[in-house]
Amino acid sequence: MAGIKSYRILILVENLPSPFDRRVWQEATTLHDNGYAVSIICPTGKGYEKEYEVIDGIHIYRYRLPFEAEGAKGYLIEYSVALFHTFRLAWKVQFSQGFDVIHACNPPDLLFLIGGFFKLFMRKKFLFDHHDINPELYEAKFGRRDFFYKLLVLFEHWTFKTADVSIATNESYKKIAMERGGMDPAKVFVVRSGPKLDRMRILPPSEELKHGRRYLVGYVGVMGAQEGIDLLLQSAHYLIKELGRTDVHFGLVGGGTSLEEMKQLAINLGIGDFVTFTGRIPDEELLAMLNTADICVNPDVANEMNDKSTMNKIMEYMALGKPIVQFDLTEGRVSAQDASLYAKENDPVDMALKIVQLLDDAELRQRMGEFGRNRVRNELEWRYEVPKLLAAYDAVFAK
Incomplete structure (x- = not known):
């Protein structure tokens, strides 16, 4: 589209570092190759300890999490720390590279708080990239549909309501976006996580x-x-x-x-x-x-x-x-x-x-x-x- 090079994207991802997260990295490099300026905020991880670096023209800002969460209290601490650092680094990106769109990849379904803030006060766009269905993930981990399950359904709903556009990884997720999230079908795009054959190379066995x-x-x-x-x-x-x-x-x-x-x-x-x-x-x-x-x-x-x-x-x-x-x-x-x-x-x-x-x-x-x-x-x-x-x-x- 005309003038595409002026658009700047900020991708938020909490559960894996970039470029280790293959889906996020494929999206980021694709957007960069098509003229968008791309920045990513993500946690550090093994092999990805630098708090800032530029890889293939993409600016990556990383923060350290205290531990890998397990249990409800652990997730509460992890997500609170992640939200704090993501919000802090979003301002850093705003004053350096700048951004026009926040592209939020869940989990958790709390990134709408950051996307909603910048949408309301800074007139930014908010795109939700739906990687995991967190209410079902909670039920799979803890085996119950209690208060926290209902809270996650609410967070998911608010995320969809905040989003200008959402991306689903398959038709099942698109159905959730429309039925549980109340999104207009015209604003839900299915983008599957297809592999790149130049990475998945057939080699002799070891x-x-x-x-x-x-x-x-x-x-x-x-x-x-x-x-x-x-x-x-x-x-x-x-x-x-x-x-x-x-x-x-x-x-x-x-x-x-x-x-x-x-x-x-x-x-x-x-x-x-x-x-x-x-x-x-x-x-x-x-x-x-x-x-x-x-x-x-x-x-x-x-x-x-x-x-x-x-x-x-x-x-x-x-x-x-x-x-x-x-x-x-x-x-x-x-x-x-x-x-x-x-x-x-x-x-x-x-x-x-x-x-x-x-x-x-x-x-x-x-x-x-x-x-x-x-x-x-x-x-x-x-x-x-x-x-x-x-x-x-x-x-x-x-x-």
């Missing part, structure tokens, strides 16, 4: 990652309560101890609040020697693990949040041509289609049986892997989402 075994089952993601790592380890236990499949190793990539607990669970189940926990690792090591894997898994627990959410790991597996086993969830099927086998909800035994089915059928693995790779290349890669992101910004600035 056989040492199999630890002398014939097969490797790969996982990449967060080690948290709703990610179902405990269910995956129970599947591994059944596969190894009950079915006698000692020819399989499991490579689990990622960090999170449950990492140490899951390591101990693997030991308690007697399968510690069959599981590698890498923690958070650089892209090169992540790609080595996934390229070596014969199949990849997504054990996300079947609940309201995961059923409606699109998981980046699914499309990353597909981008590398890997067949998948996951529990049967709505958006998981939308993404993977025939690239995946679907186990019964939260059933570790059925997941183990599906894993064995794939391991014992090389032709099926190849067919499913090719389907997934082609689906990403022809439909789901990030380049197909770029016009949708730019259309959302056209709507933000439309008179």
